[in-house]
Amino acid sequence: PATGRSGAVAGARPGGPARLVALALAALALLPLLGKSGIWDPYELDRADLARRIAIHAFGARGLDLAGSAGQMPTLTDLGTGELGFTSMALGFRLFGLHDWAGRLPLALWGLAGALVLYEFLARLVDRKAGLYGVAVLVTMPLYVIQARTMLGDIVTMAALTMAFCGLTGALIEGARPAPRAAPIAPAAWIAVGLLGLAAGYLSRGLLIGVAVPALGAGLTWLLLRTSGAWSAPEGPRATLGDLVGGAALLLGVAATVKGVAVLASASAGEPLPRALGVALLRKPPVESTFDLTLRQLGHALFPWSAFLPFAIGRIFRAPAAAASAPRAAAAAPGLDPEAGVRIALVVTSALAYGAFALLAPHAGALPFSAPALLAAIAALAIRDLERGAPSSRALAVGCSVLAFVLYRDLVLSPDRALGVFSVDKPVFPKSFEDEAASAMRLVLLVFAGLVALTWFEEQPRAHGRGLRAWARRLADDGNACAAELARIWNGNLLFLMIVLEAALIGVGAMLFVGKRIGWGTVARMPNHLAAVGMNAWWALPLLLGAGPVVLVAIRDAFRFVVARTSVPRALGTPLAGLIAGFLLSFWYYPALAAQLSPKEVFESYETLRRPGEPLATLGVRSRAAAYYQGGEITSFSDAQQAFTWLTAPAPAGSADGASAARRWLVVKSDELPRLNSLFRKHHKRNLPVLDGRSSQILLASNELGGKPNESWLSRVVLDEPVAPANPVEAMFEDELEVLGWELTDDEGRAVSSVIPQKSYHLRTYFRVHQPITGNWKMFVHIDGFQRRYNGDHPVLEGRYPLSLWQPGDILVDDHELQLEPNFTPGDYTLYFGFFVGETRFQVTRGPDHENRVRGGVIRVR
Template sequence: MEAVPESAQGGTTREDARTPASARAPSFAAWSRPLALAVAALVLFSTLGKSGIWDPYELDAADLSRRIAIHVFHADKLALPDAVNQMPTLSDLRMGELPFTSMALGFRLFGLADWTGRLPLAIWAFVGVVALHEILARLSGKRAALYGAVALATTPLYFMQARTMLGDIVTMSSLSLAFAGLVGALFDRARGTKEGAEVEVPGARTWLVKGVWLLVGALGLVAGYMSRGLLIGVAVPALAAGLAWLVLELGGFSAGRTLGEHAIGALSLLFGLMALGVGISLLARTSPDAALPRALGVALTKKASVDATFDRTIRHLGHALFPWSAFLPFAIGRLFRAPVELDVPARRREVGLRVALLVGAAVAYAVYAALTPHVTFLPWSGVALLAGVAGLAVADFDRGAPPSRALALGVALLAFVLYRDMVLEPGRMFSVFEVDKPSFPKSFEQDAAALMRLSAAAFAALVAIAWFEGRTDKPSSIAAWADGLVEDYRKVSRELATIWNGNLFFAAVVVEAALVGLGAMLFLGTRLGWASVLRLPRNFIDAGLNLWWALPLLLATLPLSFAAVRDGFRAALGLTRLPRGAGVLLAALAAGAVLSFGYYPALAAQLSPKEVFDAYARLQKPGEPLGLLGVRARSIAYYHHGGEVAQFNDPAEAFKWLTEGTDRRWLIVRAEELPRLNSLHRKNKGSNLPVLDARSSQILLVSSDLGGQPNENPLGAQVLDAPLPRLHEVDAAFEDQIEVLGWEVRDGTGQAVDSVVPQRKYHMRFYYRVVNPITGTWKAFLHIDGYQRRYNGDHTVLDGKYAMNLWQPNDIVVDDYVFELEPNFTPGDYTIYFGFFSGDTRFRVTRGPNHENRVIGGALHVR
């Protein structure tokens, strides 16, 4: 049988062998290497300097690397006054020294900046992508190499570790190198062509190929050892190759294996077992207080994790690999299918690669699960192994493996579950960093949810439509497409009419008749003024009037929409002559673009003082001094290179410095210090503190003078400098401390409204004037009473953003509370009661309409 290679590097399929070359579409995999490397370079290098240094996590690592640069590379100019400059120990680094030495080299060559420390790490990441691409290309084919490399480059855990100075990207890249080198030496051989067919070339050329792979593997093992010690850096890749060899031997797949390849497999297994044994022994003998051994490479914690070891690792992977984590469980299952489409030599190589990837991922999981009780946080280093699994699964589909509707629907469902998990708990997205107790910026939650939704939808939709079926043909004409669609509708209708002996169709008719009757009753009732209908919630009436026609229309058009998308995808593949696996490639690029260039840079901007320093450099005039409150002075070296900077730990001292004298002064402030600072400014100046830059919800730029710029103080919405809007006025007082001015209701767009609808969110805003400093600690309540119903809205005053003990006399304060009435609130006027309470005690109302120390605010109309 004639064999025609998919490429010069293996992956020959039987279908290719049967199909004349002139009749086959040109493979886009011919562009595998340049396309994969271009994607990797774009993702890894393009935004290195866009986001600033994350304090304290990146800043601590950068400072340790700066100290290494001083002593190892003699970069004496990097020594900072009033800072620790001596050589750090491994215990200080909490891991191996190679990542920090790499960052130190960047500082030595290009100076002290955020991008100079990240550049060496991004280079390591790029090398890891190259290693994965080459091993997949050699042992499977160029399509698998392209898919796997793009999967690796677009996985958030990988590209965010490459773009932050945390260090574990070196471990991830080292594992990719070591795995590629050892597995390549075990299964790869030199190849050539004979009579138009691909053949393996034994002898010196093959051993030259193996020698190159062994060199790559040795480099990866050494780098892994110097990053994370024996267990992670050495045992995982060595056992991946060694156990893969053993599994193939025990499974009877050793035919054709040479003595040298058996030796490589056996030595890899032995070396991996030795590294595992020594690593476990060190783990058992090392106490958390002892100096960190280089061979261990992970800092131990005194307090064991309360999580189950397997649970914590899986949860970390689910969030850190998203959206690929929605596809990977199914991809792993697909790899257990034998690649029967391949000829014997290609099949032998790929079976070895598949076994090595699966075994390597299992070993890595076992090692991390074993380490979980002993460490605080540890990013998963086997990202390249899982990316290789994804690449092989998609390439296998291209080669003729059957499609899977279960996979298509499963990916969509799992993507939705993970998306909801990360929207409900946005802090889960910090799994890509695995750091201790990060705080997710609340002001970014809405934008984060929108970007995450876009990423999840793009990935799930494209993967689902690619795997739903295997056809790539396109209709001959629009008329033929329409005829086929009509025939599909007829087939579906006939099938529905026979389900449950026609009872399903009968039930649908009964439901539709009920909806028509409901709509008619509501229509007549609203027109004739029936009291029982008018008392129904407005949204229920609106739904009942439209369901009878909207539901059937939706059920009728949904199949049409799905068919249009399906056939459009088929037509696009037919026109471009791309395989269906290209849909997964597009999914990776779309989701990766949203996360890499949208979500994570926006998140980083919230966490770093870079934008604030940039704003200061743009707005300040020469000679205007700068101070820091709550921001560590070490960050100055990376952004500010001129003049003395005052450092404060107490808001009162910082405020005194900011407002003394006649010159304009600047202060960079942690968000948690703003309320106290603003209270001092209102007490002394009677207005909100001037904030010139509030793009980050964590770090703000404050000045003694606005200088003609708008005030971006985020507390301006709670403590007003602007005139009062039109209110439902209420004249009441809480003892001699707070006067009630009134209230208003605004909808989701910010527009004031006179009435509300159940099951829709509104903002109830209460306006108070402070008379005297407030004693005690109070919470607020809202009662909406009427028709034997009550809405109860107990809440923290001002959402906890501005404590009541900070309120100053004459302040006008707005307590904004979001409420949503339940559907049983029928139309009518309800009475609003509000006030403050602490435990079982209510703040005493001393003036104005009240009932049991609840201010009576008037009527709220519900429609």
């Protein structure tokens, strides 16, 4: 037991200041911003409503009853899971009223409890730094943080599993000695924590996840330790308290597994949910419910830590440096090395948790993984090992960076994968947030991958040359040594090959330069951007190859210098990277995303902009959401025609303030806006006023602008004012749709007169509606010339404003992004455009056309 590691011996105190730091860190990550993000409709709203009904019946909160809403006590089938998470939210509503933060606060406290139990476990059985690192990793994992901040309820399962695992494993390891010394957390206290966790897990996710995983994990850990000879006792084979805990946990785990699997096999969708099962079954298994569903979910829900975890799991099998250097007498001492037991328990229980979720995936779909605390502990031990002298790893540094980049590309190309932290069915990522989301993820990638790579790439040098001159001299020496080594590779043939390549690049650059000046046909037809690359490659490529290593070395040496000057452990760079990246996600990315998904900001705008007596209603947004922001339910519509009639109703006769009473407000789901806007344009010949259009999901509309700008995205494609396109065209499609003209712009919106291949432009085509348009047409764009064609088939107005909604007199602009292939040589090409369905084209009845294609004019390619 005396291995020389602080805090790793039985009876070691986890430390008051370290515990306070862990508490402060967890509270900072989990408790702020609980009320900043509104309730996500329908996912959070449904769960909050169920908790409200529990508060009414279980806690007597009659003041929470809403007119027209279901008020009976929900069943487990209604909840779709165990009741503990809902009961926790209900208690918050009972104590603090019907507010979003009141329902979230109890769940955040569950998350806080889970983090503190993990700290006590690692601080007691490994050391205090391992405990702090474990908390730092856990509270920067998006899956854990976001579940703690939302009313989805699964943070209770995560905290319960953490308590059960830490309690049973702590009692098992500390009870390995027949008479453990008095300690702040005795085995009896660990047993109490473990039993509390098992009960909470059963009441939240049933037997398989809540009981079988932690109990079987502790039981199998005990069995492995006992059968491997790692468990020795000073008084022969007499059973210890650890044996009793391990044997009981094994029996409980096996029984829970057998019972849980039996219940799963006999249950079916549509039947009452058994408490022992704890998960709602799907009528039809999801297509992606394979064994790797949980892995894919964790890859995105734990980003960026998910890039580090595979390597941390591998390194946990390496013996800690301090343990390996301990005397043989210590290794032969009676009892159990606590850290060895912790490592085995983490690997075994994490594997069991993955197995349980893989087993349930074909029946219940993607569920929030309940063991992030175990993965956080594994990462913490890998970091602590590096700090205690374990070797660095260039494979980890490079591999973590590559995997982080792959996950980053996933999250940018498919932003909806970031919603994996919620584990809800078919969420929609707000399109208006995609650019900001990509910027946030890019910054997270650079910070995390950069700091982790710097931390693990090498050992911290013992000595540093002081001063800038010494550093420059060492850098020059390294450069000379590099050049000398380059000259020796392949007996100098590599250097010779590089010289030949450089000579070839100079020749190509000279040829292109002269060819452009004298008008040589082949070179003259080459796209300008390709010619520019060829003419500058001879100097740009050597500069890049020479400057790149210098920049990387400078960054490396700066990191070395900071570590040496501050005297902090080099390994601290990894938790620091996680804290910065995690806080960027927790305080920027996910709050901004939640603001897009919730109507809270819209209700706040209504409170700011409205005058007394101006009513509010909703379209496509359930009125129950208003109870959390307006203090009661409001009028709700499910049909755009009804909402339009209400919105444009005249002021009541004899109103004291006719102007105020005539103004009305409507919270609109984005899907309903096109239909509502069409009805408004039909009667008022202008776009529906939108006073808050920050979210692409939920907007605030009114019947009057009141001097404010219209924030409707439709105002950019359905114009209220006449236009004068740069290239006017007079043409007509079957006397229904008139062509006004077109123009080209770059990505910054500036008009251009010519284009360059492989560069993005926007073709903006303007139309005026003369009659209601029949048919569901798509638009095509052809750019023809020199036996080449650009084909741009696309939905009109991106499919967001169907042609059936266009009203006579409307002026619309279709914005199509185009990019020519590199084989488009310079010259004048002809632009054609039109509409089609299958093999049929919308007939051109007036104006320049060719095969029912409007001839728009000439596009010059440079």
